[in-house]
Amino acid sequence: MTYSFGIFGSFGGKNGIKLVERxxxxxxxxxxxxxxxxxxxxxxxxxxxxxxxxxEIVGPEMDIIPFxxxxxRPQLFCTDREHxxxxxxxxxxxxxxxxxxxxxxxxxxxxxxxxxxxxxxxxFNLHPAPPGGPQGSWREVMWKLAEExxxxxxxQVHLATPAWxxxxxxxxxxVSLRSEGFASLWxxxxxxxxxxxxxxxxxxxxxxxxLVNKIREVxxxxxxxxxxxxxxxxxxxxxxxxxxxxxxRLVAFGREVRGGYNxxxxxxxxxxxxxVTVGSxxxxxxxxxxxxxxxxxxxxxxTDRYSVFDWGAMPDLLPGKGASLCMMSAxxxxxxxxxxxxxxxxxVRSSGRTVxxxxxxxxxxxxAITVVNRPPLVWTGxxxxxxxxxxxxxxxxxxPLEVIYRRTVPRGSSLRTRYTPxxxxxxxxxxxxxxxxxxxxxxxxxxxxxxxxxxxxREQAPRLSGVSEALFREMEExxxxxxxxxxxxxxxxxxxxxxxxxxxxxxxGKIIVCDVVGTPDENRFQxxxxxxxKEVLRNYHRSNNPQWVEAVTxxxxxxxxxxxxxxxxxxxxxxxPAEFRDLCAAVYRAVANRYLGRKWFAARELxxxxxxxxxxxxxxxx
Numbered sequence: 001m002t003y004s005f006g007i008f009g010s011f012g013g014k015n016g017i018k019l020v021e022r023x024x025x026x027x028x029x030x031x032x033x034x035x036x037x038x039x040x041x042x043x044x045x046x047x048x049x050x051x052x053x054x055x056e057i058v059g060p061e062m063d064i065i066p067f068x069x070x071x072x073r074p075q076l077f078c079t080d081r082e083h084x085x086x087x088x089x090x091x092x093x094x095x096x097x098x099x100x101x102x103x104x105x106x107x108x109x110x111x112x113x114x115x116x117x118x119x120x121x122x123x124f125n126l127h128p129a130p131p132g133g134p135q136g137s138w139r140e141v142m143w144k145l146a147e148e149x150x151x152x153x154x155x156q157v158h159l160a161t162p163a164w165x166x167x168x169x170x171x172x173x174x175v176s177l178r179s180e181g182f183a184s185l186w187x188x189x190x191x192x193x194x195x196x197x198x199x200x201x202x203x204x205x206x207x208x209x210x211l212v213n214k215i216r217e218v219x220x221x222x223x224x225x226x227x228x229x230x231x232x233x234x235x236x237x238x239x240x241x242x243x244x245x246x247x248x249r250l251v252a253f254g255r256e257v258r259g260g261y262n263x264x265x266x267x268x269x270x271x272x273x274x275x276v277t278v279g280s281x282x283x284x285x286x287x288x289x290x291x292x293x294x295x296x297x298x299x300x301x302x303t304d305r306y307s308v309f310d311w312g313a314m315p316d317l318l319p320g321k322g323a324s325l326c327m328m329s330a331x332x333x334x335x336x337x338x339x340x341x342x343x344x345x346x347x348v349r350s351s352g353r354t355v356x357x358x359x360x361x362x363x364x365x366x367x368a369i370t371v372v373n374r375p376p377l378v379w380t381g382x383x384x385x386x387x388x389x390x391x392x393x394x395x396x397x398x399x400p401l402e403v404i405y406r407r408t409v410p411r412g413s414s415l416r417t418r419y420t421p422x423x424x425x426x427x428x429x430x431x432x433x434x435x436x437x438x439x440x441x442x443x444x445x446x447x448x449x450x451x452x453x454x455x456x457x458r459e460q461a462p463r464l465s466g467v468s469e470a471l472f473r474e475m476e477e478x479x480x481x482x483x484x485x486x487x488x489x490x491x492x493x494x495x496x497x498x499x500x501x502x503x504x505x506x507x508x509g510k511i512i513v514c515d516v517v518g519t520p521d522e523n524r525f526q527x528x529x530x531x532x533x534k535e536v537l538r539n540y541h542r543s544n545n546p547q548w549v550e551a552v553t554x555x556x557x558x559x560x561x562x563x564x565x566x567x568x569x570x571x572x573x574x575x576x577p578a579e580f581r582d583l584c585a586a587v588y589r590a591v592a593n594r595y596l597g598r599k600w601f602a603a604r605e606l607x608x609x610x611x612x613x614x615x616x617x618x619x620x621x622x
Contacts, residue, residue: 016108130154169260193471
């Protein structure tokens with residue numbers, strides 16, 4: 001189910017309105033897969049503030065709930081504020097009781113909630129200090145950091161509990177207060193403290209002190225990226241909360257995290273807080289953006305989502321899938337490096353460090369990579385503007401092709417409609433029912449950035465690649481070399497690889513392998529003749545969700561390759577049965593264990609799992 005959260009605010013100033021507007025924009029443009037059923041404001045529309053602006057930014061798909069705190073029992077507010085708080089929030093419970101939601105996000109909500117209210121719901125609050133930092137209003141926090149001559153500032157998203165500003169941290173970022181822009185301000189502060197007590201400086205310059213305002217300036221830059229990154233992790237179920245109130249615990253990427261999840265690598269720090277690029281099953285967090293003249297750096301954040309038929313993220317999560325893909329790909333990238341093949345891989349992220357695969361003590365779902373430019377491929381109304389793509393990309397860019405290598409032709413493969421057996425060197429007049437082994441591995445090219453993957457012939461592919469003929473031939477040669485390396489590793493562990501996918505980039509004038517390599521999402525792994533890869537999920541939907549699969553086919557055809565074809569589908573995919581979902585997740589983990597020769601993940605042996613898969617298998621086979 002889609003992650004759903006309500007928003008609470010007082011909206012006395014502009015910042016809260018801006019946050020809500022940005023969150024709703026992220027949802028509407030597909031970068032945040034979540035739903036906001038209502039926005040609650042503690043100010044009436046006719047009271048001073050920015051609450052009326054909500055009418056302009058909140059669409060008809062969600063409700064606005066105004067409930068004036070100022071007008072609710074004002075006498076009681078003056079005489080017994082604690083009791084007033086309880087009664088006010090009981091009224092709010094009645095107002096929101098008809099909505100279904102997972103949590104409530106507090107955005108500039110200027111009232112402390114009642115204890116019973118905070119125990120009833122998961123309330124997410126944005127606080128302007130990292131875990132363990134000062135408590136209080138944002139200005140008091142900034143002054144405390146100045147007084148302590150702190151090395152770092154930051155912010156956190158935490159659970160709001162009866163212990164104010166002390167609930168379970170969910171995520172946080174930090175930023176240095178010792179960068180070049182602070183040097184003169186700290187020196188001036190030290191000079192003044194020789195003759196003036198700190199309390200005197202604070203009293204005289206509570207709202208105007210340059211050092212305090214500078215700390216706030218660099219801290220506030222990261223608040224929106226932190227908030228959006230956290231909401232994405234919650235929406236994608238990378239983060240989940242177990243337990244309630246003070247007993248709640250955070251599980252991030254399958255492991256309990258105490259003290260909050262550090263999101264610095266996703267959003268950057270200091271003067272640069274880049275957004276996270278959201279994909280179907282992984283996200284790209286850029287720490288050093290690429291330019292038109294050079295590459296940058298970032299990380300892949302693997303999730304437990306899956307995607308089939310170019311649909312994007314499907315409704316279910318497969319626990320452990322993201323980490324299994326990360327570990328297999330990291331191992332393969334390091335194997336390719338030893339074979340002299342250049343890739344974008346820089347290591348695996350673990351405990352805040354980038355380390356080689358063989359130094360990991362636990363499985364990770366985050367990979368450090370070199371990042372090149374990938375501007376949008378623009379649809380002009382009659383086709384895609386590839387010249388514009390290469391002009392905007394500059395020197396280092398993602399080659400907009402997927403390169404497929406095949407060792408077999410399975411049942412249902414598009415090869416059977418595009419080629420005769422003889423054209424592929426096979427001694428058959430017509431295609432046989434069973435899977436056919438090719439005499440030699442073949443290489444094919446498909447579009448990468450269009451609305452869906454389109455096959456290209458040997459004349460079209462070089463033209464759309466943006467590289468010279470020599471570099472194009474090198475891509476083909478590297479593809480066959482990678483196929484040989486991965487197949488040898490698979491056979492050593494009792495597995496077979498029937499086909500696979502590679503992506504390439506141009507970096508410093510050279511062709512490099514990028515994206516992810518040698519996993520059950522990119523490769524058709526088989527075990528004892530049984531499919532143990534993403535094709536199992538495709539086949540399930542073909543057999544059990546045929547109406548949706550047909551709708552996908554028709555929508556792609558009707559849109560003729562244009563983006564947004566998913567909106568033309570007449571239905572959406574159904575969730576997997578829980579038993580089958582858990583079985584598929586176990587297969588991903590077990591394939592990783594087998595292929596890597598190490599039990600990174602809890603999973604039964606493949607011999608047992610394939611028997612259970614047979615009971616769910618599609619009549620189409622693999």
